[in-house]
Amino acid sequence: MGKSKINNKNIYRASLIITFILINVLLLFALGKILGYLNTGAERTGMLHLERETVNTYLPKVNWSSLENPGREMEKQTLGEIENDYLFSWYVKNKALMNNNREGIEDFYTDSARVNLFRLVAHNKENKVHIEGTTLKHNPALEFYSADGQLVVFTDRNIVEYQQIYNDKQLVTKVRDTATYKVMMLLEDGFWRIRHMKRMDKVALEPETTEANPIYTSQNNQILKNGKKFTIKGINYYPKNSPWDLYGDNFNTDTIKADFNIIKNAGLNTIRIFIPYEEFGKADINQSKIEKLQQVLDIAQQKDLAVIVTLFDFYGDYSPETWTLTHRHAEKIVSRFKDHDAILAWDVKNEPDLDFKNRGEDNVTDWLATLIPMIKEWDSEHLVTVGWSNIEVATTLQQEVDFISYHYYDNIDHFEDKLKKLEAKTSKPLVLQEFGISSYTGFWNWFGSDEEDQAEYHKKMQAIFKRKQLAFVSWTLYDFPSVPSRVVGKKPWVRNKQKEFGFIDTDGNKKPSFLYISY
Amino acid sequence: MIRKTVILSVLVLIGLLLLSVTLLPQSESKPYSKATPQLTLLTNTKQFTAGNPINLKFKGVKIEGTTLLLKSSYATLLVEPQVKCDTISFTTPEFFNRKTGTVSWSVIVYNKPQLKGTFEIIPQQETARIENYLGPRSTPVGDGHYTMMVAIPEDKYGNPMPDSTATTISNQFLGRISNYNLPTEHFISWKRLYAPEKSGKMLTSVTCQNAETKETETDIFPAPPVPFTISYTRNHAFADGNQLTTFKTSTLRDKFNNIVSDGTMVYFVVTTEKGTKLKSFGATVYGMAEAKFPAPEHEATYTVKAYVTGMAESKSISINYKAVPAVIPYSFDTDKRIITVGEVTSFMGQIAPEGTTVTASLYAADKHIATLTEYTEKGFVTFKLPKEEYPEKKYRLEISAFGKTIEGEIEPNEGVKKKQINVNGEE
Numbered sequence: 001m002g003k004s005k006i007n008n009k010n011i012y013r014a015s016l017i018i019t020f021i022l023i024n025v026l027l028l029f030a031l032g033k034i035l036g037y038l039n040t041g042a043e044r045t046g047m048l049h050l051e052r053e054t055v056n057t058y059l060p061k062v063n064w065s066s067l068e069n070p071g072r073e074m075e076k077q078t079l080g081e082i083e084n085d086y087l088f089s090w091y092v093k094n095k096a097l098m099n100n101n102r103e104g105i106e107d108f109y110t111d112s113a114r115v116n117l118f119r120l121v122a123h124n125k126e127n128k129v130h131i132e133g134t135t136l137k138h139n140p141a142l143e144f145y146s147a148d149g150q151l152v153v154f155t156d157r158n159i160v161e162y163q164q165i166y167n168d169k170q171l172v173t174k175v176r177d178t179a180t181y182k183v184m185m186l187l188e189d190g191f192w193r194i195r196h197m198k199r200m201d202k203v204a205l206e207p208e209t210t211e212a213n214p215i216y217t218s219q220n221n222q223i224l225k226n227g228k229k230f231t232i233k234g235i236n237y238y239p240k241n242s243p244w245d246l247y248g249d250n251f252n253t254d255t256i257k258a259d260f261n262i263i264k265n266a267g268l269n270t271i272r273i274f275i276p277y278e279e280f281g282k283a284d285i286n287q288s289k290i291e292k293l294q295q296v297l298d299i300a301q302q303k304d305l306a307v308i309v310t311l312f313d314f315y316g317d318y319s320p321e322t323w324t325l326t327h328r329h330a331e332k333i334v335s336r337f338k339d340h341d342a343i344l345a346w347d348v349k350n351e352p353d354l355d356f357k358n359r360g361e362d363n364v365t366d367w368l369a370t371l372i373p374m375i376k377e378w379d380s381e382h383l384v385t386v387g388w389s390n391i392e393v394a395t396t397l398q399q400e401v402d403f404i405s406y407h408y409y410d411n412i413d414h415f416e417d418k419l420k421k422l423e424a425k426t427s428k429p430l431v432l433q434e435f436g437i438s439s440y441t442g443f444w445n446w447f448g449s450d451e452e453d454q455a456e457y458h459k460k461m462q463a464i465f466k467r468k469q470l471a472f473v474s475w476t477l478y479d480f481p482s483v484p485s486r487v488v489g490k491k492p493w494v495r496n497k498q499k500e501f502g503f504i505d506t507d508g509n510k511k512p513s514f515l516y517i518s519y
Numbered sequence: 520m521i522r523k524t525v526i527l528s529v530l531v532l533i534g535l536l537l538l539s540v541t542l543l544p545q546s547e548s549k550p551y552s553k554a555t556p557q558l559t560l561l562t563n564t565k566q567f568t569a570g571n572p573i574n575l576k577f578k579g580v581k582i583e584g585t586t587l588l589l590k591s592s593y594a595t596l597l598v599e600p601q602v603k604c605d606t607i608s609f610t611t612p613e614f615f616n617r618k619t620g621t622v623s624w625s626v627i628v629y630n631k632p633q634l635k636g637t638f639e640i641i642p643q644q645e646t647a648r649i650e651n652y653l654g655p656r657s658t659p660v661g662d663g664h665y666t667m668m669v670a671i672p673e674d675k676y677g678n679p680m681p682d683s684t685a686t687t688i689s690n691q692f693l694g695r696i697s698n699y700n701l702p703t704e705h706f707i708s709w710k711r712l713y714a715p716e717k718s719g720k721m722l723t724s725v726t727c728q729n730a731e732t733k734e735t736e737t738d739i740f741p742a743p744p745v746p747f748t749i750s751y752t753r754n755h756a757f758a759d760g761n762q763l764t765t766f767k768t769s770t771l772r773d774k775f776n777n778i779v780s781d782g783t784m785v786y787f788v789v790t791t792e793k794g795t796k797l798k799s800f801g802a803t804v805y806g807m808a809e810a811k812f813p814a815p816e817h818e819a820t821y822t823v824k825a826y827v828t829g830m831a832e833s834k835s836i837s838i839n840y841k842a843v844p845a846v847i848p849y850s851f852d853t854d855k856r857i858i859t860v861g862e863v864t865s866f867m868g869q870i871a872p873e874g875t876t877v878t879a880s881l882y883a884a885d886k887h888i889a890t891l892t893e894y895t896e897k898g899f900v901t902f903k904l905p906k907e908e909y910p911e912k913k914y915r916l917e918i919s920a921f922g923k924t925i926e927g928e929i930e931p932n933e934g935v936k937k938k939q940i941n942v943n944g945e946e
Contacts, residue, residue, distance in 0.1 A: 041830075071667070071709065090522045097595065110678050116593040119614040127596050143705040148654025148669035163595060164586060171590060172597060173627045181592070184671070184679075184706055196671070196679050196706055199592040199620035201637070 042103075058091045059283050060324045061331070062138045065157075071145045076206045082152055082185065083140075085192035090135050094116060094321070098132050099127040110186055110193045129172075133163030136327065136370060139205060140183075150187045155180060157203045162320055162370065164362070174362060175328065176370070178202045207409075212380035216306070216344045218402045223344075223383070223429045225306075232344070232431055233518050234270030234308070234473035235263055240506065243480040244313075244487055247280075247292040256296060259477065260303040267518040270344060270471050271300060272308040272433065275333065277315035283328040284353060290336065301342035308433070308473065309337075310347040310387060314486065316355055318363040330371060332380055335367065338379035346375055346382055347405060347433070352390035352398070365397060372400045387433050395425050408436035412460055420470075429471070435461065436475035439511065440500040444493040453511035464467045466519035474517065478502040558626060559633050561606065566639050569619050569676050573611040577626065577634070581607050585628050591640070592620035616640065619678040646684070646728040653723055657738035660775055661716040666737045669709040673728040679706040686727040692739075693719060693925055714739050716775040739864075741780055741831035742773035748789070749823065751838055753814070758922065759865055760816035761872040768825055768833065770806035773790035778806035783827060785810075790822045809858035816921025818842040845871070846923040851929045856906065858929070859900030863920050870898035875920060882915040895920075904931060 063082055067074045074127050085108060092104035105114050124130065137160040144153040157180045164174045184196040216364055217224045224230055239259060263271060271298065280289050300307045311330060330348075337343055348371060352364050354495040364434040372384055383402035390395045394406035404426060408415060422430065449457070458474070465472050479502035488494045503514045558579035567573050575587065587609040588843040598609045601705040619640045625632040650671040658664045668688050672680040686708040689698045692715055702707040712723060721737045746864070753764040766787050771779040784809035789797040801808035812821075817840075824835040846868070847861040858879060863871040875895045879902050893900035904914075909931065916927045 101659055113593075116614070120594045120596065123612055123614065124596060125599065131595050133595075144669075144707060144709070146652065146654060146669050146709070147665065147711070148652075148656075150654055151652050151669055153707060155705070165595065165597060167586070167597060171630065173587060173625075173630050173632060175588065175590070175625070175632075177590065177621070177623060179590075179621065182705065197592050197620075198679070198706075199590070199622070201621055 040162075047456050057136065058085065058087065058094075058321070058324050059328045060090075060135050060138055061327065062140065063088065067142045069142045072147050072149065074142060074145050075149075076519045078149065082192050086140075086156075086183070086185065086194075088140075089194045092134050094131075094135075096121055097124065098130055098321070100130055105143045107191055108193055109189065110195045113194050125310065125487075128168045130166050130169075131163050132166070132320050133161060134323050134376075136160040136162060136324065141181075149387065151184070152192070153182070155182050160204055162323070162366065164320060171362065173174055174366065176366075177426065202465060214381045214383075215341055216383055218383055218429050221427055221429050223403055223431075227282060230269075230304070230306075231469060232270045232307075232308075232471035233268045233342065234272060234471075235268055235436060235503075235517070236473060236476045237271040237273055238476065238478065238480070239262070240478040240480065240504070242447045242510070243478075243482070244274075244276075244484050245371060246296065251292050251448045253295055253299060256299050260299055260305055264303050264305060266514070270306040270308065270473060272347070274310045274313040274350065275327060276313045276324070277311075279314075280329070280333070283325040283332075285329065285332045290333065293333075294337075297340050297342045301340070305342070306344035307342045308345050308347050308385075309343055310350050315349070316359065317353065318359045318367045320366075321365070323367060326367070327371065327374060330375055334375050335378045338381050343382050345402065346379070346384050347387045348372060348375065348384065350387045351407065352386060353389050353393045368397055369400055372397070379515075385431070385433075391422055394422055394430075398426050403429035403431055404430045405433040409434055409435065409437075412457060413462075416464060419470075431471040431473065433473045434475045435472065436501045438497040438500045439479075439513070440497045442494045443495065448497070451511050451513065457518060458513045458516035462516045464517045474503075476501050477504060479505045479511075481506050540903075546612050552643055558607070559900040560636065561842075564638065566641050567616065569617055569640050569643055569674060571616060572613075573616050573638075573640075574608055575611075575624065576606050576608045580605065580608055582628055584630075586625065587631070588625050588627050588879040589615065589622055590624075591615065591622045592618050594618075596757065617676040617678075618629065633779065642678040642680050643676070644712070645674065646672040646680055646730045648673055649686070649725050649727050649730050649732045651725050651732050651735070653735040653737065656736075657740055658714045658740050659740050660714050660718050660773065660777060661742065662714075665711045666714070666721070666723075667709060668701075668723050668725065668735075669707050670725040670727070670732070671706050672703065672708075672730065673922070676768065679703075680727070684708075684727065685936050686725055688723065688724040688725050690721055692721045693717060712737070716777075718777040732830050741777035742775060743780045744783065745774050746831050747771050747825070749825045749833045749836060751823070751836070752853055753838075755866075756841045757815050757818055757843045757866045758815045759843050760875055760921070762814050763815065764814060764838065765809055766772060766810050766823055766825070767809040769805070769806055771803055771808070771827070771831070772806060779803055779827075779860035781805070783808070786826045786828065787812075788824055788826065790824075792820055800848050815840050828942040829854075842923065843921040845923045846927050847877075847918055847920050849916075849918055849927065851931075853929075853931055856904045856909070858902040858918075859899065860901070860906065860918055861895070861918075863895055863900075865921070869921065871895050873897070877918065877920045880908070880917040880919075882910040885915075888914070906931070 006337045089108035092108050096102060096105055097115060102118060102121060105117050108118060115327050139157040140154045141157060142154045154396045158178050159181055160178050161178045165172045182198045182200060183194060185192045186195045215226055216230065223232065238244060239255050242248055244383050265283050280286055289300055297307060311333065312326065315326065318382045334346060348368060352368060368386060375384055385403050385405045386397060387407065388396065388404045389407050391406045391408055394404050398404055435451055437454050437457045439449060439451040441450050479500045483498045488498050503517050504510055522578045538542065538576060545856055554699055558577045561576040561578055561768040562574065581600060581602045585600055589596055589598060589611065594615055598616065599613055600607045600609055619642050621639050623637050625635040650673060652669045653666060655666055659664050670683055670686055670688060672686055674680065679701060682704050683702045684701055685700060686711045687698050687700050690712050699710050702708060718739050718741045721739055722734045723737065724734045725732045726818055748769045749766055751764050752767045754762050771783060772846065773779060775883045777885060781804055783803040784800055785803060786798060786800045787810040789812055799810035799812060821838045822835050823838065825833040843866045844866045847860060849858060851858050860877050863875060863877065865871050873896060874894060877895060877900045878892045891902050913928065913930050918925050918927055
């Protein structure tokens with residue numbers, strides 16, 4: 001009896017202590033919450049409007065043509081502020097139409113202008129319509145800037161706008177249109193706000209004429225170099241020790257020179273390399289990476305190798321909202337190398353058709369169709385193509401590209417038939433931009449092909465190429481000691497297979513297939 | 520060979536059958552996907568006035584999934600059709616009709632635009648109000664300075680009127696009223712209004728058709744002042760350390776003869792003979808500013824100059840202060856060891872003002888021991904000489920006030936006892 005009493009006492013004690021601790025914890029939590037709540041509110045950056053940057057969201061091309069105006073000379077600083085706030089007005093409008101809310105509208109539209117958007121948002125919300133869109137290009141010309149620096153009128157000529165209209169979350173249609181807007185903005189408490197906006201017909205703009213002297217051109221179904229037929233005999237290239245990481249810490253010009261010698265001596269004339277989108281800094285290009293790209297291209301030129309530069313590796317968003325960021329990324333790279341003689345073509349995206357299912361075919365193809373003309377505008381010297389992952393979809397966007405690129409990893413026996421079908425559907429030059437076979441046999445792949453089978457495969461392929469004088473770019477020069485998981489995922493049977501597509505093994509020995517690297 | 524073709528054709532047939540089966544559910548949901556609907560636009564109007572209902576009519580049979588996409592200055596929206604016999608019509612929402620600009624429309628059938636076109640919404644005929652902005656709201660006179668009026672005539676829905684709408688910008692200044700007839704361009708009409716050479720207020724207003732604005736005011740400020748002169752007034756010329764000398768500027772004017780704005784700050788700087796600078800300042804009222812300095816305590820010449828910082832300055836003037844014929848009697852209490860100086864008198868024999876500085880310098884055997892300073896109270900000051908600090912038997916004494924010095928001797932232990940000595944040392 002006595003013992004149980006003691007136990008009861010201990011239980012009471014323990015429960016009292018635990019309750020005490022719990023109450024304390026709850027109190028502290030509540031106090032923390034209250035203090036946290038009191039600390040919310042206006043941030044200092046909010047007062048100073050420092051957060052108004054669109055770098056990571058929206059960067060359409062803005063091209064002020066003329067700042068001449070009868071009112072007052074435009075200051076560079078003010079012009080920057082006007083441009084920034086004007087773009088924000090589009091950005092918040094696009095956001096509002098997408099989410100059907102009013103967020104941000106008050107900051108960039110004056111009292112009487114914003115009601116128009118509020119009514120629209122309410123109407124679309126009621127009708128379950130939402131619109132995903134972006135503007136791609138602005139060509140404003142200043143008409144008037146008032147003496148007190150508080151009012152500005154400009155004509156934004158031929159705004160290119162892309163919109164996807166959804167009704168009840170179903171895509172109704174997509175439009176890409178060009179229109180001119182006359183805009184009046186007022187400076188109110190530190191924000192330039194839209195006061196009047198009038199949509200007008202597009203106008204004729206004088207095109208910028210640049211004389212192009214391209215080395216590589218396409219004519220009918222042939223690619224020409226300096227006017228003579230050029231058959232691409234190429235290879236996809238990563239150094240042995242830095243697969244999918246050409247511009248990383250292992251970057252070494254000696255390695256690249258040695259590799260390019262091997263490629264050149266093997267009788268090849270072209271390499272294909274990749275530019276990872278995020279690693280290169282998205283819209284804000286990483287200078288050290290682009291310097292390394294410059295070195296790779298310079299070495300290729302020394303060794304007389306043509307280069308197909310594949311952009312946007314590992315990019316996979318495609319939503320119209322982020323399009324303009326990709327445009328700035330491409331613009332910075334493409335316009336920097338527009339005069340580089342080593343480049344044969346810009347391959348806009350590697351295997352974009354693999355994203356059709358997850359990202360929507362419309363998003364992907366519209367993104368490409370929008371970007372390709374822009375790349376041609378920034379760089380009239382080089383060809384443009386898209387590296388489709390299989391031969392069946394290769395004719396997608398064939399009107400836009402200069403030559404058609406496709407990859408082939410299927411059964412070798414069906415290759416010629418499929419090629420014939422493709423040839424029947426297009427008159428553009430065709431380039432088999434990736435093909436190959438892994439020589440991996442082992443735990444994860446008992447019945448796979450070995451090095452002899454790989455050699456046999458390439459022998460057959462090269463025979464076909466030679467017979468039909470086909471352009472090819474094989475996958476790939478080296479076996480890799482490791483393959484990053486972001487390339488093919490984490491499944492070991494896929495990753496291990498991917499390691500041994502090379503013509504040279506990890507020890508630097510030529511595999512039997514090396515004999516059939518070219519014809 | 521024949522067998523092969525038979526097998527092949529059978530296979531093809533099976534294939535086609537399978538294909539048609541798989542396609543069936545899709546084609547059910549889109550029964551008209553193959554046949555492009557024949558639509559023709561019946562509405563001939565290419566221009567609608569803001570606020571009026573807009574109705575687009577088409578001849579044709581309605582198909583499921585037909586909708587009208589509209590894009591205007593502010594809006595992108597969809598309009599559902601209404602069907603009447605063989606016509607389809609689309610009525611735009613009321614708020615959409617209000618804003619002017621080019622409208623692009625396209626009839627969407629199954630996600631594809633079938634028919635496209637544009638029309639325009641134009642502002643109403645009547646100007647309902649005028650939005651106007653005037654700035655800067657103040658400007659200096661003349662010299663090409665100006666303010667600018669910007670006017671945007673609008674209809675009742677706030678749409679800017681079309682280009683070339685006639686507006687009149689009027690302004691008034693001192694009985695002169697000017698009207699400027701200006702057509703609008705890029706929404707606006709505007710006018711530079713140059714500042715007159717006289718300061719004052721300028722009124723500006725705008726009219727357009729039957730609408731007019733309120734008056735807006737611009738302050739025309741005087742320009743910076745031109746060089747000016749200063750003068751002074753004082754009661755007497757004695758350096759008594761008490762009376763105030765008042766320095767005053769002439770009326771400060773700008774180059775157009777406008778009196779400078781009230782409150783213009785003027786700095787007066789006095790330079791003494793020793794190079795010491797004294798500074799005071801005053802703000803102008805009706806163009807004049809003044810500042811006061813107390814007289815020095817000894818004979819002096821002041822050089823005075825006034826400045827409006829960064830804009831204008833006066834010529835310097837100089838002013839003399841005469842020495843006060845002071846009387847400085849003193850006595851020494853040998854027991855209490857106290858020097859009493861007083862009653863110090865000023866230029867009329869009146870008691871020296873409170874706080875007049877008196878210094879006593881002590882020398883023992885021509886060696887300077889100490890200088891003591893006190894300020895008079897009812898004409899008297901006292902200096903204590905405690906034995907511990909001043910052990911000598913005899914000191915020479917120099918007492919100064921109002922710039923005048925008298926000399927004497929004291930012998931603390933025996934010395935004079937309450938001995939009166941006058942100014943000239945006579946007993």
